[in-house]
Amino acid sequence: MKLKTAYTIIFSFYALFACAQTIEETYHFANRQFETGNYQAALTEFQRVAFFDSSNQFPDIYQKIGDSFFSTGEYNSAVRSYGIASRIALNDSLKSEIILKKAMCHFKQENYFFALNDLLTLPPSKNNYLTNKISLFTAVAWFGVEDYEQALSEFKKIFSADSAHKLDDLFKQFEKTRKRFRPEKIETLSIIFPGLGQIYCGDLVSGINSIALVGSIAVVAIVIWQSYGLLDAFLSVSSWYYRYYTGGIKNAKATAIEKISVEKEKTYNEIIRLVEYTLSQQPQ
Amino acid sequence: MTQKTKTITIISGSNTDLRRIIPLLIIFFVAGCFSMQAQVSSNDYKMDELRGLFEAHQHKPVTYTSDTNKPKNEFEFLMASSFNVYKAFFSSQDNPSCVFHPSCSEYSVQALQQKNLLLGTLYTFDRLSRCHRLIKPGQYYFDPMKQRFYDPVR
Structure with missing residues (x-):
């Protein structure tokens, strides 16, 4: 009994001096978690800080939450957090940086129109670094929505006049490929003659496959026509013919789209390499 | 007198060492600055994030897969x-x-x-x-x- 009383007194006094983790400590702890790569733990702590920070002590908290969501791959939540962060940002350059981060979330989700919508609201900056970054992101967004002329003009803002010709060459080469493998053109070729579209795209095996398949069905149709009559041939073979004839057309179109997307990836990587080199040459 | 000579020798000796070290230090400093500048620029522009954006999704034909390499029967x-x-x-x-x-x-x-x-x-x-x-x-x-x-x- 005496022991119990003693413990009660001791802990009652201890409670007078003890205090919970302060909001600053939580914030620093969350930062440490983020730096060590524990994004989920950091996110929980940052959210706790945002909830208890009634005096707006940490104005960058929503940006931190957005960063944590971004690192965990939750891009939609990151967009929402960056949205709040951009509205409460203390200055224009910080707001621009947050909107660029938001645009990156849209890029990750291939929502290039949304990214463009955000990027076009950014005010022009006097800071050379920020101007370049905005141009770069806007160019990527235009590239994503397949408006290559706009993309080129935005990319050119980063380059000097004498080094922009390399960029022109890359875009011209890509334009050439796009015109050469235009999906509608390839589709029409396969409508005219099955397999022609695939052969034009360089997929010889698939082209021959399509010719052989549709040709065999046509031969079967002729044989049935000769043996039983036209109606029998139509009723028994038309559905198969339609299936593989239209299938071949779709296959040709898909081959053309794939060809263009491979070229797009190649061109984009070349552009990024060029941009990286140009930016590394520019004074910070 | 001897102490003075010793001091001069030490100073002149350290001078030759310094003459050797200074160019090296300058080279290291310049190289360090360049590498830091490159790091800062690539990180700030988020180039790593931008690099893999338009990856082409190539169609791969589906083939038969099994636990064993060779068919059982x-x-x-x-x-x-x-x-x-x-x-x-x-x-x-x-x-x-x-x-x-x-x-x-x-x-x-x-x-x-x-x-x-x-x-x-x-x-x-x-x-x-x-x-x-x-x-x-x-x-x-x-x-x-x-x-x-x-x-x-x-």
Whole structure:
């Protein structure tokens, strides 16, 4: 009994001096978690800080939450957090940086129109670094929505006049490929003659496959026509013919789209390499 | 006098050392500055994030897969060959008409692998009879990525 009383007194006094983790400590702890790569733990702590920070002590908290969501791959939540962060940002350059981060979330989700919508609201900056970054992101967004002329003009803002010709060459080469493998053109070729579209795209095996398949069905149709009559041939073979004839057309179109997307990836990587080199040459 | 000479020798000795070290220090400093500048620039512009954005999704033809490298028996060899020929020669030229994911041919192979010959055949016929455009939408889970109803072998 005496022991119990003693413990009660001791802990009652201890409670007078003890205090919970302060909001600053939580914030620093969350930062440490983020730096060590524990994004989920950091996110929980940052959210706790945002909830208890009634005096707006940490104005960058929503940006931190957005960063944590971004690192965990939750891009939609990151967009929402960056949205709040951009509205409460203390200055224009910080707001621009947050909107660029938001645009990156849209890029990750291939929502290039949304990214463009955000990027076009950014005010022009006097800071050379920020101007370049905005141009770069806007160019990527235009590239994503397949408006290559706009993309080129935005990319050119980063380059000097004498080094922009390399960029022109890359875009011209890509334009050439796009015109050469235009999906509608390839589709029409396969409508005219099955397999022609695939052969034009360089997929010889698939082209021959399509010719052989549709040709065999046509031969079967002729044989049935000769043996039983036209109606029998139509009723028994038309559905198969339609299936593989239209299938071949779709296959040709898909081959053309794939060809263009491979070229797009190649061109984009070349552009990024060029941009990286140009930016590394520019004074910070 | 001797102490003075010693001091001069030390100073002149350290001077020669310094003469050797200073160019090296300058080189290290310049190289360090350049590397730091490169690091800062690439990180600030988020180049690593931007690099892999427009990755082309190349279509890979589906082929027969099994736990073992070699077919266990003649039946498995026949099944694998038929599946591969069907996928390469017929299915590649066909419209995407199957409403389910995995497709009926893949489902059939999985059913024969997981069950026995009789049950696998029955499962295949069951699946073929269910694969049409009039299925109830609420009956199966719709996979938005594949744009197909998910129906694995159970």
